[in-house]
Amino acid sequence: MKIALIGATGQVGSRILGEALERSHQVTAIARNPASLAPRAGLKVLALDVSKESDKLAAELAGHDVAIISVKYSQVDAAPILEAVKRAGVPRVLVVGGAGSLQVASGVDLVDTPNFPAAYKGEALAARDFLRLLRQETAIDWTLVSPSALLQPGQRTGQFRIGGDQLLVDAKGASHISIEDLALALVDELESPRHSRQRFTVGY
Template sequence: MKIALIGATGYVGTALLGEALNRGHRVTALVRHPEKLAQHANLDAQQANVHDVAALAEQLRGHDVVLSAFNPGWGLADIREQFIAGSKAITAASKAAGVNRLLVVGGAGSLYVAPGQQLIDTPNFPAEYKEGAEGARQALNLLRDEQELQWTFLSPAALLQPGPRTGQFRIGGEQLLMDGDAPAHISVADLAVALLDEAEQPQHIRQRFTVAY
């Protein structure tokens, strides 16, 4: 499979890149700094600007699937706006390129913890992550209205941590997965397994899903 991976040098993107290459896929890594990536026979690293829809569409053209680990960067004053604008641009570029399959890694903040209540709206949600989580929530809401692309949105467990690749985890839907009374966790390596599994064998077309131990 020929994969376009947006954000391949980030925390999640690095794991996605490694998982995709280990499975033998050909990957075009679209990043701000391609020089950060090690050379690989199946890797084509290209500098990209997600906000330039026309240029990004040309880079996406000819791929089987787009994997987006886009994150504008924590700590930005306008992270919410950047998240929404970048997500809109990636969707528009995917459509312009004729790539029908778009898989997006978002946040856990929009998962439900009770009827009508999402994690981001709970009193103890960390204030320093709220603007970014709100951007990711709105990006998901925009995708829910998208009828042309076969999109999938993957929310990690509440705790996304470094750790081994086990290939063993639970798959959920709209609800935050728990470990007893505490939020469950997942390694970033296994998050990558879940997204590549979905890319290879789609199970959640135009749906959001989540994974956790």
Template sequence: MKLALIGATGYVGAALLEEALNRGHQVTALVRHPEKLAQRAGLSALRADVQDVAALTEQLRGHDTVLSAFNPGWGVADIREQFIAGSKSITAASKAAGVKRLLVVGGAGSLYVAPGQQLIDSDGFPAEYKEGAEGARQALDLLRDEQGLEWTFLSPAAHLEPGPRTGQFRLGGEELLMTGEQPGRISVADLAVALLDETEQPRHVRRRFTLAY
């Protein structure tokens, strides 16, 4: 497949890039600093600004699927506003480019921990991540109203961490997955496995899903 990957040099995006290339896909990496990516078979890198809908539309045109690991950066003061604006731009550009399939990696904050209660609203949710998590939650809410794209939103386990690619994990839906009494964990490498599995064999079209060990 011909994949456009937004955010390919980030923590999640780099894992997605590795998994996609190892599966033999043709990947266009859309990043702020393409010089950070070494030349590899199957990879082309373009400098991109996700806030520029017109330019992004042209860069997405001709791809089979858009994978978005967009994140403005946790140190950005207005991360929530940038997250929402960037997500809207990616959706608009995908539609304008005629790419029907959009897969988005978001956060765990919008997963439910009790009826009517999401993780982000729980006592003890880390304050330093709340603005970014709120941006991701609102991005998901916007996608839920989107009928022009075959979108999928992947929320990781509560703990997303470095670790090996095992290919062995549980899938879930709207609720935070637990391991006993503790919130679940997942490696970023296995998160990439799950998203590329969904890319190749869609099972969650116009739905959110999650995963954990």
């Protein structure tokens, strides 16, 4: 599959890149500063500021089977990225979202709870706004994956649960997932779609 990965040098994006290349996909890795990406079979590297060069982004996206968006939503307006994907005629987009929009009770999102960390609130709200935008989208086949509340580097175990709009917690009440398993779940969804025009979540 021919994949355009936007945000390929980030913590999550770099794991998605590695997972996709290990599965023999062709990946165009798009980042503002992609110098950290070493040459690999199946990898094309593109230096591009997606927040400022939407016309060039649309031109570069043409011909890809899918676009993956993995950015910091408080720093990058993702709406023009989505428009570039549509203009390029890319039929499908997979999005890495945030945990803040997951529900902890009926009608209550994690980001709206009293103890949600203030340092992460701006990013969580921006990511939720993009999810709401996607839910109004009818012209493209989209899927968004939200991690559990604690997302950090760890092991690629392949042993995780998949949920919908509710925050997943383990038997001890913790909500967590490794970045490696998040990347695995996203590429699984890429290869075997199960959540067309839906958000799903992964957790232990």
